[in-house]
């Protein structure tokens with residue numbers, strides 16, 4: 001790594017071949033609280049702070065009154081992406097871009113639906129779904145592990161959780177894919193395609209809520225449509241945006257953790273064999289895959305007041321980005337951090353974030369990974385790559401677009 005002048009975290013081409021770990025090794029060592037100047041790619045034409053060390057990120061994520069998920073200073077927009085989003089549909093409306101007390105109220109409403117005890121009820125169903133997916137892939141011999149397995153299970157799970165008819169899931173997946181895709185655009189830009197996908201997801205959500213209002217089921221969307229948070233029901237916009245958030249957050253991140261985790265295992269056949277021989281290592285392997293993949297690369301906060309962090313003066317209104325992926329490779333917390341080690345204990349990774357906005361779907365994501373990898377270990381003797389891995393061109397979601405593999409059965 002040369003010097004910080006070479007670094008541009010808003011140039012998505014730098015993420016097109018995987019997360020640039022070397023850049024963050026350099027930042028953690030030399031400039032842990034770094035002011036990223038604006039470049040030709042930077043949205044809103046303004047710089048932002050980059051936090052790369054575990055300890056700083058934990059401190060900021062735990063101080064939501066100084067570092068807001070909504071906004072700060074004189075800004076009208078804000079949110080948790082580098083680019084400012086507007087207040088009318090995102091900031092203060094989307095759960096993850098909302099501050100307390102409303103944020104805490106909505107979160108409390110959703111918690112029981114994603115608690116381990118509730119999720120246990122869908123575990124057998126998910127296992128059956130995983131078995132069908134794995135058997136189909138084995139019959140075919142070759143598959144795109146990303147599309148056929150890694151994306152499918154989370155999608156089926158989130159559809160079930162939200163009460164979306166399974167027949168509609170691919171339509172929603174298609175929209176979420178377009179909305180999160182940066183292949184033909186740069187940060188902060190929308191295209192006709194992405195605008196349409198966002199609008200169609202919102203319209204679908206509104207229709208689903210209307211249906212749940214008259215004909216409720218035993219699902220999360222039915223709960224939300226009938227709920228009050230501190231005496232005030234969720235507005236139509238809050239409901240629609242919560243739906244879009246859960247579809248996107250529930251499918252995109254988990255599939256990337258599964259796919260990048262699988263890639264780590266394909267590259268280490270001895271670990272695959274060891275896991276098959278001793279299944280008690282599976283929980284540790286899932287945690288290591290989560291750390292290794294760190295599929296949500298960063299989230300942003302906005303300083304609400306002037307403050308000092310790591311000797312740097314942060315001003316009210318400054319954008320501050322927390323790079324979870326970098327924290328997960330911090331050698332002061334993880335011994336030999338660039339080594340994939342399923343026996344790592346403890347493994348206090350920040351893949352699900354930290355503090356008040358800690359991932360609401362962490363139990364579900366962990367369960368999906370346990371179920372899918374458990375099924376794979378039961379039925380798959382070996383896996384090999386049959387083509388090039390295509391990475392996602394994004395600085396927000398680290399993952400792959402295609403993972404061509406050949407799976408062989410246990411007796412092959």
Ligand code: HEM
Nearest residue numbers: 095096249250253254257296299352353357359360361365
């Ligand atoms: C491996 C998979 C996943 C990863 C790596 C991941 C990562 C994260 C991270 C880092 C945050 C914190 C955001 C922040 O601090 O600004 C977060 C929040 C959130 N996640 Fe996940 N997530 C995953 C799976 C899921 C699933 C399956 C769901 C839904 C079913 C979900 C729903 C949410 C929601 C609603 C929030 C916002 C919580 C709040 O603001 O209080 N996530 N996630």
